[in-house]
Amino acid sequence: MTLTxxxxxxxxxxxxxGSSALGDRVFSWWTLGTGLLVLAILGLILITTVREAxxxxxxxxxxxxxxxxxxxxxxxxxxxxxxxxxxFGTAISSLIALLFAVPVSVGIALFLTxxxxxxxxxxxxxxxxxxxxxxxxxxxxxxILVVAPAMVPVYQWLxxxxxxxxxxxxxxxxxxxxxNFMTAGLILAIMVTPIITSITREVFxxxxxxxxxxxxxxxxxxxxMIRGAVFPHSFGGVVGAVMLGLGxxxxxxxxxxxVIGGATNITANLFAPGNSMAAVIVQQFGESTGxxxxxxxGLGVVLFAxxxxxxxxxxxVVRRAEARMKxxxx
Amino acid sequence: MxxxxxxxxxxxxxxxxxxxxxxxxPTDTPVMQLRDVSVYYGSYEAVRGTTMPIQQNQVTxxxxxxxxxxxTVLRALxxxxxxxxxxxxxxEVSFHGQDLYARDVDPIQVRRRIGMVFQKxxxxxxxxxxxxxxxxxxxxxxxRLDDHVEEALTKAALWDEVKDKLRKSALALSxxxxxxxxxxxxxxxxPEVILMDEPCSALDPIATAKIEDLxxxxxxxxxxxxVTHNMQQAxxxxxxxxxxxxxxxxxxxxxxxxxxxxxxxxxxxxxxDKRTEDYITGRFG
Numbered sequence: 001m002t003l004t005x006x007x008x009x010x011x012x013x014x015x016x017x018g019s020s021a022l023g024d025r026v027f028s029w030w031t032l033g034t035g036l037l038v039l040a041i042l043g044l045i046l047i048t049t050v051r052e053a054x055x056x057x058x059x060x061x062x063x064x065x066x067x068x069x070x071x072x073x074x075x076x077x078x079x080x081x082x083x084x085x086x087x088f089g090t091a092i093s094s095l096i097a098l099l100f101a102v103p104v105s106v107g108i109a110l111f112l113t114x115x116x117x118x119x120x121x122x123x124x125x126x127x128x129x130x131x132x133x134x135x136x137x138x139x140x141x142x143x144i145l146v147v148a149p150a151m152v153p154v155y156q157w158l159x160x161x162x163x164x165x166x167x168x169x170x171x172x173x174x175x176x177x178x179x180n181f182m183t184a185g186l187i188l189a190i191m192v193t194p195i196i197t198s199i200t201r202e203v204f205x206x207x208x209x210x211x212x213x214x215x216x217x218x219x220x221x222x223x224x225m226i227r228g229a230v231f232p233h234s235f236g237g238v239v240g241a242v243m244l245g246l247g248x249x250x251x252x253x254x255x256x257x258x259v260i261g262g263a264t265n266i267t268a269n270l271f272a273p274g275n276s277m278a279a280v281i282v283q284q285f286g287e288s289t290g291x292x293x294x295x296x297x298g299l300g301v302v303l304f305a306x307x308x309x310x311x312x313x314x315x316x317v318v319r320r321a322e323a324r325m326k327x328x329x330x
Numbered sequence: 331m332x333x334x335x336x337x338x339x340x341x342x343x344x345x346x347x348x349x350x351x352x353x354x355x356p357t358d359t360p361v362m363q364l365r366d367v368s369v370y371y372g373s374y375e376a377v378r379g380t381t382m383p384i385q386q387n388q389v390t391x392x393x394x395x396x397x398x399x400x401x402t403v404l405r406a407l408x409x410x411x412x413x414x415x416x417x418x419x420x421x422e423v424s425f426h427g428q429d430l431y432a433r434d435v436d437p438i439q440v441r442r443r444i445g446m447v448f449q450k451x452x453x454x455x456x457x458x459x460x461x462x463x464x465x466x467x468x469x470x471x472x473x474r475l476d477d478h479v480e481e482a483l484t485k486a487a488l489w490d491e492v493k494d495k496l497r498k499s500a501l502a503l504s505x506x507x508x509x510x511x512x513x514x515x516x517x518x519x520x521p522e523v524i525l526m527d528e529p530c531s532a533l534d535p536i537a538t539a540k541i542e543d544l545x546x547x548x549x550x551x552x553x554x555x556x557v558t559h560n561m562q563q564a565x566x567x568x569x570x571x572x573x574x575x576x577x578x579x580x581x582x583x584x585x586x587x588x589x590x591x592x593x594x595x596x597x598x599x600x601x602x603d604k605r606t607e608d609y610i611t612g613r614f615g
Contacts (some may be wrong), residue, residue, distance in 0.1 A: 217448075
């Protein structure tokens, strides 16, 4: 074969572009456009909120993040806007929510993918998805009317039992009412369970049959199979599901506003009333003006930043774990 | 010989290598026996009436065209069909004389004694070490884990290639190495029988040759049953061969059936059944 030989006429036919090329182009522009649109919206939200919040940032400086006092109408002197108490409230109520929701969700998802008889799966999934469809204000009202009063004796009992122990005592402190961090966390747990469940269920169901067979063929029990084959395969997906749940918990507004108690408070006591950033915004926005409004918008910016930060962290964790799994990291 | 112990879970491996013969001469000590075994998926009878022995420390090959039920029968030998909804086995599959499908038999114990290697290499997404150690850990095998892992990897002819990267992910290995890792993982828990479901179908010829050599080595300690679509492979590695085919009965229902079982040399040179002859000479399938 000689290299100088040109294949006859091949050039013209290969460079021909049919109508299929147009479809491809439209498709690629469309997907690129929608992708960029999301970025643009995110960027615009960030820019406009920071601009609106600027008077507050300007007045408070970094103290906006480190100050725990929130006093829009002081008897004397300038108003003080510190986000720290509310950031704490957001963090602690979301953490409590995950603490309860994650084990429950993973359990439900495992039950649905590995244990439940086939005919039970459909209805069970529907019921759980319905839980996600309940409006959050309904959860909030249920929390304030039913859960908060009903939990008071439980909280009281926990305080009586653990209150005297050094570290636990400060966590299970005195109970003033049923509206506190703990109740907010519990309501949030119920609200995020459907999301985490449905995503972890999807993730678990993508574990290859071959991996489960491998474990079973080694004499694994069902639980050993789940630990050896299902969990390592699902780590990234489960973290993703938890992050989505956390995002919802941190951003949840009305349900938290109703049950968290409405106090500006940083304390280890889970039974103390507090407030979260989203809840403060919805409670106070209507009566605010000027710098006060800017400060509330500032809370939104902080919440936004916290959510983004946590998601980036989680993605790093997942990427590292997956890289280790694929062998590119020792 | 540990024979009546499938109902409980001993914490220490009960392993009894039988004969020493790893030669070509077939022995005649059945470790397993199938009697009139049929496998159903729901109401569909996938394989009908299989009767054959599995001889100790020998390689038994199952060959036949696609859909003849050879893999289905293989999975029935260690109850791997159990997790499939609607799967059911009739007839008797006995292991040292004990019916594997008896009510009080624990399938987990069965699989511990009768291991399996699959078509596609399926190491866990963990380190090489943890892949082999997984079975040891869940079976509570005593002694130093490192020693057991090394022993298993050595037996699977993989130790020299991986000894410096035991903590690296198993998924970074080549396909052939992954399959040998799966074999190491299986022999680490010291089963008596190893079932192999087309173990080389995803591998290149060199990797295939390595696995075939390995099978030959392993017969000194283990009994091997291999499903293969590759007749030459069956002829090369096995002492006994079972030929399955797919038949259509009077009601137009397709099902798998064992046509002929005999010593490999005989089956390939002087088959008793016309259908076997047609298949091995390439006139069918």
